[in-house]
């Protein structure tokens with residue numbers, strides 16, 4: 001502001017309007033310097049004697065170190081889960097089981113702020129998302145499945161649903177607490193016990209959940225949480241006393257797991273990659289659709305298996321959509337995940353940042369036109385500007401392969417049939433979005449799209465009551481809703 005001659009304040013319109021930082025306090029998060037393995041209700045030193053660091057991807061600083069479980073540690077956890085299943089949890093009346101699940105849900109709510117801060121510190125996602133989506137939806141999953149625990153005979157009338165036994169659960173780094181909730185809540189409600197492994201870059205909220213589980217006085221061994229990387233995951237998959245494997249992660253590892261359990265009695269659900277089409281018809285409310293595109297791909301840095309990474313725009317509104325999209329990109333704030341103004345936080349790891357950079361180069365080599373917003377980036381940490389590619393071909397690698405970053409490809413179409421054909425032309429089939437004024441078009445598309453979830457005039461909405469899962473290389477089995485129960489039951 002400049003002072004005018006007559007001593008009144010005059011706004012200086014040359015000054016660029018900006019946001020003042022509004023960071024959430026780190027002091028809410030109680031993070032130990034070192035974490036052991038949560039086995040049989042206690043934190044136990046790893047037999048491997050090894051630990052590894054987990055860092056904050058926004059600052060590259062070490063947050064803590066966590067145990068690196070080896071096959072002997074996995075065996076110890078599975079034995080604890082088996083004993084708990086045989087002696088306590090499998091025998092407990094369902095309504096008693098439900099009380100524990102409710103208690104865990106309420107404790108997550110009570111500690112919501114702490115969970116949100118830890119999630120953003122460890123994984124790089126904006127606090128607005130961890131606070132408004134990850135943590136509340138995680139609590140809702142526990143509430144929802146607590147309600148089912150004593151109603152399984154109503155869920156499967158005239159059948160005799162029985163738990164499977166011990167479930168091995170392996171989760172990724174994009175929604176660490178939420179994926180733990182998606183896996184643990186239905187397993188407990190159906191009477192199974194659990195050995196869960198979070199991803200190596202984001203173990204801290206699962207370990208915080210272990211503390212809550214301990215405080216909840218859930219019988220020892222019902223939930224065991226062990227940390228480690230791929231080798232630990234493989235030891236879970238290959239353990240002979242596990243009855244069910246639930247995995248969310250890359251298609252490559254999904255295939256390895258499928259091969260490993262082939263010929264065994266293990267039940268399996270896989271939730272793998274995606275390359276979702278987000279389809280904008282010319283009769284769509286364009287401003288809303290632009291928000292939907294932004295939410296679809298830039299949400300959580302594009303670290304979303306159901307991200308709307310392939311945009312299809314009807315030809316007549318292409319120029320308008322692109323102009324509005326570029327304008328909107330310029331307003332997105334990339335930076336400190338703990339700042340409440342931040343739209344796009346840090347890329348989860350150096351490795352994932354390198355993968356995304358590799359695809360940006362591939363896109364340019366393929367002759368696509370790249371547009372990136374001009375926002376400033378922090379000097380330290382792993383950050384990428386929101387990016388969009390136009391002038392891409394259906395066969396381009398950036399159109400066919402999962403990038404898992406804030407990178408959108410844009411194609412055009414003329415007719416419904418053309419866009420259905422193009423949208424389905426992918427090895428994946430997890431989700432899709434459609435934006436139009438016409439209900440009839442929505443129904444036409446939703447019946448023909450080979451995708452597990454289709455959002456209409458919205459995107460990335462999650463609810464515990466609605467099943468989620470894929471077709472083709474996006475995996476099989478459903479999580480959430482009634483369907484999510486049957487994945488943990490033998491129903492005869």
Ligand code: NAI
Nearest residue numbers: 171172198199229230233234249250253272273305402404
């Ligand atoms: P990843 O599939 O290697 O990791 C997911 C989980 O699997 C982690 O807990 C990891 O420790 C575990 N794991 C790794 N190798 C294993 C094995 N052989 N047996 C059992 N468990 C194993 O995913 P990564 O390497 O972190 O990401 C690579 C790509 O995967 C990403 O760029 C993205 O395209 C995709 N991805 C998809 C996710 C989804 O939600 N569908 C989540 C994370 C990654």
Ligand code: MG
Nearest residue numbers: 054055122201
């Ligand atoms: Mg980390």
